[in-house]
Amino acid sequence: MLADWIAVDWGTTHLRAWAMSAAGEVQATAASDAGMNGLSRDGFEPALLDLVGGWLAEGRQTPVIACGMVGARQGWAEAPYRAVPCTPLDAGAMIAAPCSDPRLSVRLIAGLSQASPADVMRGEETQIAGLLAARPDFDGVLCLPGTHSKWARISAGEVVSFQTFMTGELFALLAEQSVLRHSVAAAGWDDDAFAEALSDAISRPDRIGARLFTLRAEALLSGLAPEAARARLSGALIGVELAAARPYWLGQDIAVIGAAGIAGTYVAALTAQGALPQQYDGDEMTRAGLTAAHAQRKGASQ
Template identity: 40%
Template sequence: MDWAAAEWADGQLRVWQGDQTLTAPCRDDPAAVLRELLLPLLVRGQVVSVIASGWPGVEPQRVPCPPPTPGPFVTVDPQIRLHPLPGLVQDRPADLIDNAVPRILGHLAKDPNFDGVLCLPGRPSAWVQISAGEVVSFRSFLTVEILSALCDLADGPDSAGFADAVGQAMSRPAALAAELASVRAERALARIGPAEAQARMAGLLIGAELAAARPWWLGQNVTVIGTGWLADCYAGALTAHGVTAGRADPAQAWRDGMRSAHRAL
């Protein structure tokens, strides 16, 4: 291939070229790590274009707008031409997302007539309103970061208590901090186990997020781009409140989005 894709997120750089995916820790110099990962794959004199999301110093695109396309290339090595993919920014409410953009692009590449809301669970989670081929608005949430600070996310939560906690938080979101403290107290007193505590905390946090994101999903066509227990939690919470969400694979959406971005060069 004469091009590759890269993503800088969560302290790691991930590079995808052809059928190879490489990752490496990366805190503050993604260009250096990109060279370390990519140059051994190239033959002498070969020049590749790299579509990169989450890249530092890139001016985001203001919504409402069509999905972003890669900017002009920056030479990070004689053999590497980096095309940064802008993030998205909005003023009211103030918000910024970047690594969700390839998945948005990928979903629209597969379904260009999609009209509705994309729910992207993750760090952060994001709700993105799409209409007439444009990103109209979005809202992101630090739900998973807060949950990971409260409990171990190595395994998914037990289902016990999750749905009730979602409903509890949606009906009384102002009591969220107090209800989280109650769950922690019950766990410390050995009244509940770690799996149930995690399920209830996840339910409370996701329920509070659903309450705040109600304008983005109520009465909307919603697709959850995610797999695993976290995406299952979002889809289950939506189903419990009358929204049957579609599902899409985030890895496939990311690859489709990067292909779409490359075609736009």
């Protein structure tokens, strides 16, 4: 099976690739743990070839469009940030990655930056482009939850502004490395505990420090179930994020893009606040964005 072109999402810890047809259909998928963190600059091309070599034809260059941390300063080649307000994609800002294999022609998508308050994104701009490919008239706010959640204002096809929240990373640090690790389960859930903690945090975000320690205290004194503690920790942190991001989402058309589990959690949290968010699959939006980038690049080269 040979790919007409290849879509790549290359993050800090993982590499994912899709063999695409000329019509934009997925012909095959592949993934590995060859993320940016584990590679030197000269290790990117071999890592990609290990994954997609079987999709390449001899005597023909196969276009590869890649997004994510592969374009970071520590990546294959640096794709400089583009300052907002701007469209999520720009064919002219895609950087050619140096390749020794003549079968490869790799282009890296640039991330976005914001001067004040200072912020950056890499990878999310491609998901935003995917959403706009499906909804070109979208005017509202996108929430992209994850390790570092992003909230982006979209208007007239452009990213106007955005803000990052380290909610996912804070959850992992508190659940796995703080004193709360003795009380928070590694898995499991309690919907009621999540909803209660979410509501409390949104109404009183200033009390987050004290509320967090009650998880440990209640586990010792009242036998708080570890699954309930996990849900309450998540509810508290997401609640603080929603309270801070209220100027973004209040009264706006909201789309949430991400993996089903975490995106569903944010949709439930926003719905509890009276919002009407729509949920979109993160992988689908990434592929749609990469497809849009490929079309832009192809059009620019003709």
